[in-house]
Every structure is written in structure tokens, then in C-alpha cells.
Amino acid sequence: MQPFVYTRITIFHLFNWLGLIIGGNVGGTLGWKYFGITGAVIGGLLGLYLGGIIGLLPERLAMRAFFKDLENSSTERLWEIVAEPEWNFRQSMALLQLAGRGEDVFAKLEQILTMLESGEPLERVYGWDALRLVFPDEANKLEGYNPQESSVDCYNKIRAFRSARN
Numbered sequence: 001m002q003p004f005v006y007t008r009i010t011i012f013h014l015f016n017w018l019g020l021i022i023g024g025n026v027g028g029t030l031g032w033k034y035f036g037i038t039g040a041v042i043g044g045l046l047g048l049y050l051g052g053i054i055g056l057l058p059e060r061l062a063m064r065a066f067f068k069d070l071e072n073s074s075t076e077r078l079w080e081i082v083a084e085p086e087w088n089f090r091q092s093m094a095l096l097q098l099a100g101r102g103e104d105v106f107a108k109l110e111q112i113l114t115m116l117e118s119g120e121p122l123e124r125v126y127g128w129d130a131l132r133l134v135f136p137d138e139a140n141k142l143e144g145y146n147p148q149e150s151s152v153d154c155y156n157k158i159r160a161f162r163s164a165r166n
Contacts, residue, residue, distance in 0.1 A: 012059035023051015070097050092130040099134050117158040119151040
């Protein structure tokens with residue numbers, strides 16, 4: 001199974017890059033100042049590692065808050081999120097939360113299949129993530145589907161999948 005696909009560069013990527021750059025520079029500079037060239041190399045590597053960890057903290061905290069918010073949302077609020085017009089990862093997670101609560105989410109499968117045959121690659125990526133998360137059995141039946149392929153290939157695979165389901 002392929003991992004989730006990042007669809008945008010975010011402020012969290014910037015934090016991570018800055019953590020790496022600043023950590024590497026500070027570690028290398030301090031290592032050079034106190035221990036020479038060997039210290040610079042070791043300090044730079046250690047600084048990269050620590051800077052990377054520090055740079056990831058904002059993303060981790062934001063993700064924790066995101067999932068906590070969904071977990072604490074009412075069922076009605078989750079359905080409102082799923083009904084928002086522009087589908088994204090938030091709707092996929094809300095739909096997954098609803099499925100986890102025992103709600104009947106199968107009615108959304110048709111919308112997700114429509115997303116998988118879209119002409120827009122980003123919409124196909126979101127649809128593929130939603131299918132794999134919420135309907136894993138259906139996703140396993142779609143062998144070889146890749147949302148990054150051409151829209152014609154994606155359309156043909158979904159059309160064949162729909163025919164096989166009927």
C-alpha cells in the first residue's frame with residue numbers, strides 16, 4: 001500500500017526545513033569552535049537531528065489538535081464536515097470517524113468513486129485516500145489503481161470496477 005501523498009507545501013514544511021538548517025548550522029559552528037573539524041562534522045550532524053525534531057514539533061502538535069477536535073465533535077458536526085463542498089483530508093478523517101462510530105457511511109462510496117475518476121489529479125488523490133481509509137475492502141479490489149496516472153486510465157479502472165460490482 002502506498003503512503004499518503006502530500007498535496008501542498010505547508011508552513012509546517014517550512015518549520016521543519018528551518019529546524020534542520022538552523023540546527024545544522026548551530027551544531028556545526030559550536031562543534032568547530034570547541035573541537036575543530038571533527039567537532040564541526042559531529043556537531044553539524046547532531047544539530048541536524050535535533051533541529052529536525054524541533055522543527056517537527058509544530059506539525060505534531062497541530063495534528064494532535066486536529067484529531068482531538070474530530071474525536072470530540074458530535075456526529076452531526078462530522079456529517080457537516082463531510083458535506084463541505086471541496087473534499088480534502090479533513091472530510092476523509094471525519095468520514096473515518098463516523099465509520100468508527102458505527103454510522104452508515106456506505107452511501108458516500110459513490111461520491112468517492114466519482115472522485116477517483118475525476119479529471120483533476122488532486123481530487124483523485126483525496127478520493128484514493130478516502131477509499132483506502134474508510135473502505136479498505138473496496139480499495140483492495142482496485143488493484144493497480146494510481147491517482148497519479150492519466151485521467152483516462154483512472155476513469156477506465158473505475159468504470160471496470162463499477163461494472164464488476166454490479
